[in-house]
Amino acid sequence: MDTKNKLLTSAERLFDQQGFNATSMDQLTEAAQMSSRTLYKHAGGKTGLVKQVLSARDKRFLQMIDVQSIDDLFEALKTWTRTEGARGCLFLRAYGETGSNTPEITDIVLSHKAAFHAQVARLVTGTIGPDHPNLGTLTAQILVLIEGSTAAAIYQGEDAITAAHQAASTLIAQASA
Amino acid sequence: MDTKNKLLTSAERLFDQQGFNATSMDQLTEAAQMSSRTLYKHAGGKTGLVKQVLSARDKRFLQMIDVQSIDDLFEALKTWTRTEGARGCLFLRAYGETGSNTPEITDIVLSHKAAFHAQVARLVTGTIGPDHPNLGTLTAQILVLIEGSTAAAIYQGEDAITAAHQAASTLIAQASA
DNA sequence: ATAAATGTAAAACGAACGTTTTACTTTTGT
DNA sequence: ACAAAAGTAAAACGTTCGTTTTACATTTAT
Known part of the structure; x- marks a missing residue:
């Protein structure tokens, strides 16, 4: 290398x-x-x-979640956790350690989160369709679930991702009904 | 003082x-x-x-979430965020900054999370009953939602808590059906 | 072949850190 | 009233930090 x-x-x-x-x-x-x-x-x-x-990790993370379904997304998160462990979102940790005193790092964090949100929106759109009235709401909910599984995995391990996945599936099924 | x-x-x-x-x-x-x-x-x-x-915050946080319903819990989280801002879970941030190199702090973090989990379990039990087959699953899901709203609120503000609350309500309604 | 680029090892820089100490002053309980 | 407890201000301690510099070696492209 x-x-x-x-x-x-x-x-x-x-x-x-x-x-x-x-x-x-x-x-x-x-x-x-x-x-x-x-x-x-x-x-x-x-x-x-x-x-x-952070820029390198942004690239690597976005590649990892560049999948075709919400199910694949949670599966990818589990694999990532298995290989790299779970110590929380490195971007939010960087933001928390600098206390927003370094604007350049804040920019990287925010643009990473925007890209992350866009990808979740893409996958949710692919699942329930672009014209579903709850598209935005469901996207926000699944984003919170992923963020939560990343945090909870610190002390619960993979189980947190399983719980988030199940919740996401229920919410999607409910929205599709 | x-x-x-x-x-x-x-x-x-x-x-x-x-x-x-x-x-x-x-x-x-x-x-x-x-x-x-x-x-x-x-x-x-x-x-x-x-x-x-951290010990003082543990006490204060547990008092804040010592409410009677899941709805009240999310309302309390919103009020907390309004008055104190949203910079992520201070316990997980402490854990992330010390990298588990300080066992005494790790202990405080883990026992805080255990108490937090217990309170969420109490509220979920009060909502769907102690004998519901999905009690553990639903508790885990709502815990992930709260953890996720705490993290996402850093860059989304109160909207993240609203999204988590809505998701929790849907999951509870689904489990109660 | 050779000059530019890229690397190493190690010392040194001033600044900032967590912590302790010195020398006094104020508050408080009996 | 007065000793003990609790406070202040400020200097100093040794360490560690991020960073730069000195002196030299190796790789690489033309």
Whole structure:
């Protein structure tokens, strides 16, 4: 793997496991197996690194949820949790740690959530049709369910995703009736 | 207000608004309007302060959700959000910032979530009855909805709570049918 | 072949952090 | 009244932080 990818991959893992502020540049350089000089050449600094890690994760996450049905979406979330663990939404965690003091990071978080919402809307539309009167409502409800399963999975594991999936199925069936 | 309460109240606000690691002892002493010597006498240190803030919030949160119905619960969540804003679950944020490196904080977080789950179970039981076959399932689903509305409210505000409330009502109606 | 680009190792920078200490002052219970 | 308790202000402690720099080695493209 090239230098940049090794940096972003190892940094994402550390940020996710320990938090952003609790992860030092020393830990980041050691995990990426490169000198701090090289790290700064590539990332510019810690804030730059956080931004690039979030952007990379945004891309990866959107690819993961680029599926064809709500069922597949929850299945993808379960696989993600199995392989990467469940420590909550990394974007909201970044927002919470910087307290919105870093507008560039807030922008990344908000645009990620907008893209996420758009994809859920796409899948719900594909399920109940574009003209269903409850399209917006149902989309908002399923988005909350996914957000909730991400949070609850921290302390409940995969069961939280199962519960959210079941709830989503019930809501969809009810709307389709 | 006495010294201890002033400390815990101002610290909770700062931790919530800026994050735990991003809040310095200097900021905490200034906000509490006391010398660092007094702060350390009362809290023991930063970790001790975090623990006491979380314990106080646990008490306050459980009192807030000590209501008689699921509808009242969502109404209480809305009022809380209106008065205090929405920056995500402070317990999960604390867990995420320490990366489970502080077992005492992990314990507080987990026991808070257990108490939260118990209260949701109590309210669901009061709604559909103690012998309903879907009691556990429905409780898990509503818990995920509340957790999700807390997270989504960060970027959607009160609308996220409205969506979760509507979804919970639909699920309850479906289970009662 | 060689110059530019890219890398390493390690020391050093000032600033900020959590914490403790020193020297006094004020409040409070008996 | 007065000792104990609880407070203040401010300096100082050693550590750690993010970042830059120095001095040198390796890779790579023309």
